Amino acid sequence: MANVGRTAGLIGAAVGVLAAGAAAGVAVERAVIGRRSGQRAQLEAEPFGSLRGTPHVFTADDGVELYVEVDELKRSRRPEPEPPKRRLLRKAVEAAPEDLTLIFAHGYGLNMDSWHFERRDLAGIGKMVFYDQRSHGRSGRSPKENVSLEQLGRDLHGIFEEFVPTGPVILIGHSMGGMSIMALAEEHPELFGDRVIGVGLCSTSAGRLDDVSIIFPGWPGRLARRIATPTVAALARIPDVVERGRRAGTDISYVLTRKYSFGSEVPPAFTEFVNEMIAATPISVIADFYPIFALHNRYDYLDALQKVECVVIGGDDDHLTPFSHSEEIVRHVPGAELVEVKNCGHLGLIEHHREFTAALLGMIERAEQSLGPT
Structure with a gap:
C-alpha cells in the first residue's frame, strides 16, 4: 500500500x-x-505570503464564499521600487486618478499570493483588490457543477460590483485569471471602455489548449494532454x-x-x-x-478588449500556454501591446517579475492618459 x-x-x-x-x-x-533548508532561508529573505490587505468575504451568486483582500490606496506609504521601475512607477502614480482600482485574478492551482512581486511593486498606483478563485486558497469549495469559466467570469463580475462600485478599473489576470477576464468580457462587454480602462493578460490563452503538446512534442504530447x-x-x-x-x-x-x-x-x-x-x-x-480548459474558446469575445488599453505578456518557454497563444490573442485585439519575455516559463510573473511589472506599468500609464487630465 x-x-x-x-x-x-x-x-x-x-x-x-x-x-x-x-x-x-x-x-x-x-x-x-x-536543499530545503537553503530554500527556507531564501523564502525568509523574500517574505512571500507576507503582504496582506484588509480581509473580506464575498458571497458569489451560487453561495460560494470567496476570500478577498483589499489594499487601500496609501501613496504616502508606498514602498520604494527597484531602480529600473522608479521612473515608470512615479509617472503612473502621478497620473493615477484617486479612485483608480486594480483587480488581480490568479491562475489555476495558485492563490492570490502568486502576485507577490506585482503587489509589492505596484503599490501606490491605486486601490488593489486580490481574491482567491473558488476552491483555491482561502475561498470556499465550489460545487462541481458550478466549476466553469463562465462561473469564474460571474465571480469576477460580482467582486467588481461589490468592491469597485465607482471609478475606473484595470483588470490583470494570469493564466486562468486571464480566462476569467475573457469570460467577463463575453458576458459584460459594456464594462470595457466604460468602467474598465485597461487589461493585462499574463501567460494565458483564448482557446484551443487541446492542441498544446505536453511532455512530448507533436501528437504524442497532445495525446498526453488528453489522457x-x-x-x-x-x-x-x-x-x-x-x-x-x-x-x-x-x-x-x-x-x-x-x-x-x-x-x-x-x-x-x-x-x-x-x-x-x-x-x-x-x-x-x-x-x-x-476539463474546463478544453472547453475554453473566447476568440469571438475579444472585441471588448479593443476598447481599452491592453497588454498581453508571455514567455518564450511556456509549455502550458505557449507564446503563440499570446500572439493569437493580439491578432484578435488590434492595437494591444504584445510583450515576449525571453527564457521565461509559465510563472513569468514570479520568474521575470521585473519585466512583467514594467509591461503592466506601461499599460497602466497609457490607460490613465486615456482618461485625460485628472
Whole structure:
C-alpha cells in the first residue's frame, strides 16, 4: 500500500504540474533536507505570503464564499521600487486618478499570493483588490457543477460590483485569471471602455489548449494532454492515497515543477514558493477544474478588449500556454501591446517579475492618459 501511495502521489504530482500550469504542490523528498533548508532561508529573505490587505468575504451568486483582500490606496506609504521601475512607477502614480482600482485574478492551482512581486511593486498606483478563485486558497469549495469559466467570469463580475462600485478599473489576470477576464468580457462587454480602462493578460490563452503538446512534442504530447483528464479523475477517487504520496514528494516532482513553471535558472525559493501554494490545492480540485480548459474558446469575445488599453505578456518557454497563444490573442485585439519575455516559463510573473511589472506599468500609464487630465 505504501508503494501504491508513493506511485499515486508521483502521478498526481506530475499530472498536477501539467494540468495546473505550475507544480502539483508536492513537498520535496525528506532526503534533500539540506536543499530545503537553503530554500527556507531564501523564502525568509523574500517574505512571500507576507503582504496582506484588509480581509473580506464575498458571497458569489451560487453561495460560494470567496476570500478577498483589499489594499487601500496609501501613496504616502508606498514602498520604494527597484531602480529600473522608479521612473515608470512615479509617472503612473502621478497620473493615477484617486479612485483608480486594480483587480488581480490568479491562475489555476495558485492563490492570490502568486502576485507577490506585482503587489509589492505596484503599490501606490491605486486601490488593489486580490481574491482567491473558488476552491483555491482561502475561498470556499465550489460545487462541481458550478466549476466553469463562465462561473469564474460571474465571480469576477460580482467582486467588481461589490468592491469597485465607482471609478475606473484595470483588470490583470494570469493564466486562468486571464480566462476569467475573457469570460467577463463575453458576458459584460459594456464594462470595457466604460468602467474598465485597461487589461493585462499574463501567460494565458483564448482557446484551443487541446492542441498544446505536453511532455512530448507533436501528437504524442497532445495525446498526453488528453489522457491527463481521465488520469486526474481516477486519482481524485483515491484522494487520501494521493495526498499522502504528494506529502512524501520526490526529486522528480521538484524537477517537473521547475520545468513547467520556469524557463530559466531561478532561486530555489521560487520553486518552493510555488510548491507551497499548490500544496494546498487538493487533487479533487485539480480534477474538477482541469476539463474546463478544453472547453475554453473566447476568440469571438475579444472585441471588448479593443476598447481599452491592453497588454498581453508571455514567455518564450511556456509549455502550458505557449507564446503563440499570446500572439493569437493580439491578432484578435488590434492595437494591444504584445510583450515576449525571453527564457521565461509559465510563472513569468514570479520568474521575470521585473519585466512583467514594467509591461503592466506601461499599460497602466497609457490607460490613465486615456482618461485625460485628472
